Amino acid sequence: QKEVEQDPGPLSVPEGAIVSLNCTYSNSAFQYFMWYRQYSRKGPELLMYTYSSGNKEDGRFTAQVDKSSKYISLFIRDSQPSDSATYLCAMSDPETSGSRLTFGEGTQLTVNP
Amino acid sequence: DTEVTQTPKHLVMGMTNKKSLKCEQHMGHRAMYWYKQKAKKPPELMFVYSYEKLSINESVPSRFSPECPNSSLLNLHLHALQPEDSALYLCASSHPGQSNEQYFGPGTRLTVT
Numbered sequence: 678q679k680e681v682e683q684d685p686g687p688l689s690v691p692e693g694a695i696v697s698l699n700c701t702y703s704n705s706a707f708q709y710f711m712w713y714r715q716y717s718r719k720g721p722e723l724l725m726y727t728y729s730s731g732n733k734e735d736g737r738f739t740a741q742v743d744k745s746s747k748y749i750s751l752f753i754r755d756s757q758p759s760d761s762a763t764y765l766c767a768m769s770d771p772e773t774s775g776s777r778l779t780f781g782e783g784t785q786l787t788v789n790p
Numbered sequence: 791d792t793e794v795t796q797t798p799k800h801l802v803m804g805m806t807n808k809k810s811l812k813c814e815q816h817m818g819h820r821a822m823y824w825y826k827q828k829a830k831k832p833p834e835l836m837f838v839y840s841y842e843k844l845s846i847n848e849s850v851p852s853r854f855s856p857e858c859p860n861s862s863l864l865n866l867h868l869h870a871l872q873p874e875d876s877a878l879y880l881c882a883s884s885h886p887g888q889s890n891e892q893y894f895g896p897g898t899r900l901t902v903t
Contacts, residue, residue, distance in 0.1 A: 713894075718897075718899065719896055719897070720794075720796075720880050720894040720895050720896045721894045723893055723894075767832075776821055776823070776838045776845070776846065776886070776890055777835055777838075778835070780833060782832060783831075
């Protein structure tokens with residue numbers, strides 16, 4: 678079993694839809710949670726970074742962490758064609774893994790105009 | 791400024807060539823990383839430098855040789871590569887410590903012929 682499971686998609690939605698991207702994890706020692714957006718043939722771009730359980734909002738993006746359920750989500754409101762990309766969740770356990778990030782496999786999102 | 795730059799953008803090399811990938815950041819980060827990413831897969835960690843010292847080598851073959859000349863620069867020297875080493879090579883940086891909020895560069899797309 679992988680430490681981080683991410684819904685693989687691909688996911689295709691109409692413009693303006695609310696998108697929900699999700700990851701579950703098995704390692705309860707994970708403390709830091711990140712969402713990266715990666716456009717085709719580009720490097721990953723850090724979108725959201727959270728530490729504690731709860732919600733964090735940045736514009737159209739909301740990151741949600743539920744440590745009790747070992748579940749994280751990224752919500753995109755009013756999705757745009759420019760949001761079409763692969764979204765990677767990542768998390769870390771600094772106590773034992775130091776600088777290592779554990780990534781999900783990524784969800785490919787297409788927003789259709 | 792959250793920019794990590796990488797050169798070259800693209801590189802084609804034969805199996806007998808020697809080449810180098812370069813990475814630079816000016817965010818004052820003291821941890822720098824090399825990752826390898828194959829198509830439709832998440833990044834795989836190769837090396838971590840912390841305060842200009844190699845702290846993690848993920849059992850990478852010796853045909854990949856990292857170097858950190860100073861706190862802003864990171865090189866990856868390549869020699870006698872195999873076609874299966876063709877991939878997107880990503881550099882990232884962060885503050886050392888527990889947050890692991892890593893910022894990625896755009897990558898170098900390497901093709902080994």
